[in-house]
Amino acid sequence: MPFFATAAPLDAATGAVAAAPGVFTTIVVPFLFKLAGAIALWIVGTWLIRLATKVLRRTFSKANLDPTLIGFLLNILGALLRVVLAVAILGFFGIQTASFAALLAGAGVAIGAAWSGMLGNFAAGVFLQLFRPVSLGDFVEGGGVTGTVEEVGMFVTTILTLDNVRHIVPNGKFFGDTIVNYSSHPYRRVDLIAQLDNTADVARAIALLKDGLKAIPNQYPGMEADVEILEFSERGPRLAVRPYTSNENYWQVYFDTNRTIVEVLSQNGFPVPRIPVAMAQGH
Numbered sequence: 365m366p367f368f369a370t371a372a373p374l375d376a377a378t379g380a381v382a383a384a385p386g387v388f389t390t391i392v393v394p395f396l397f398k399l400a401g402a403i404a405l406w407i408v409g410t411w412l413i414r415l416a417t418k419v420l421r422r423t424f425s426k427a428n429l430d431p432t433l434i435g436f437l438l439n440i441l442g443a444l445l446r447v448v449l450a451v452a453i454l455g456f457f458g459i460q461t462a463s464f465a466a467l468l469a470g471a472g473v474a475i476g477a478a479w480s481g482m483l484g485n486f487a488a489g490v491f492l493q494l495f496r497p498v499s500l501g502d503f504v505e506g507g508g509v510t511g512t513v514e515e516v517g518m519f520v521t522t523i524l525t526l527d528n529v530r531h532i533v534p535n536g537k538f539f540g541d542t543i544v545n546y547s548s549h550p551y552r553r554v555d556l557i558a559q560l561d562n563t564a565d566v567a568r569a570i571a572l573l574k575d576g577l578k579a580i581p582n583q584y585p586g587m588e589a590d591v592e593i594l595e596f597s598e599r600g601p602r603l604a605v606r607p608y609t610s611n612e613n614y615w616q617v618y619f620d621t622n623r624t625i626v627e628v629l630s631q632n633g634f635p636v637p638r639i640p641v642a643m644a645q646g647h
Contacts, residue, residue, distance in 0.1 A: 405449075405452070409449040410449070420437075485518075485519040488539035493516065498545055501513065502545055506521075506538050507533040509531045516535075519535055520533060547611050551587060557602050558602070559603075561600045562640075563635060566601050570591045574591050577605070579624070589621075598639060599638065
């Protein structure tokens with residue numbers, strides 16, 4: 365009996381010792397190999413992501429994109445690629461990633477719905493950088509604002525108006541509206557009107573105005589001012605007075621032309637335009 369009492373514990377100990385190498389070779393060793401493979405995959409994947417972002421940075425820089433926009437796009441792309449790499453590593457370990465991918469997709473949809481306006485402004489900012497309808501320093505009209513472009517950002521465009529007020533316009537509104545860029549060409553036309561009386565000598569008025577406009581500085585070289593009959597009103601003929609100038613001198617030429625119209629017509633004896641009064645006939 366004592367012999368059989370001590371034999372069982374010895375057999376159990378021997379079996380446990382024999383089972384230990386089997387567990388190590390069947391579970392621990394494959395896990396260590398997978399862990400080493402996952403680390404290697406992460407290192408190689410991270411290196412490839414950095415290489416891709418570096419190449420894209422050079423490409424975007426050659427396309428003259430805004431540096432802030434380039435950094436923002438590359439950060440988003442790098443984060444997305446790292447998420448894909450992490451999902452691939454989880455799949456390498458045999459973990460089911462379908463539910464994880466569905467969770468990420470749902471989170472993306474929720475974030476996109478919550479930030480729909482912001483994403484729309486961001487997309488408009490990307491198009492403003494790609495198509496370049498405006499540049500810094502351009503005098504433009506867009507989004508209900510007229511002024512000089514100070515900055516085209518990722519989400520908003522900053523415009524300084526003529527009364528020295530800064531307007532922050534969302535890119536979606538700015539890009540979705542009609543954009544008028546007054547700085548696209550080297551000169552622009554100043555449109556003004558000179559009202560004459562019905563008794564005025566139109567040909568003499570045109571000749572005097574053309575001669576007087578020549579004294580206005582900063583008109584565009586080679587572009588002579590236009591002075592022609594525009595239309596007729598009850599007061600008399602209306603002349604279109606249209607000099608040409610560069611954008612930076614527009615308002616100086618505008619005001620000088622108005623002053624010249626008044627001085628030329630008054631100094632040469634042209635009558636002040638009057639509204640005809642219909643006299644009622646008696647019975």
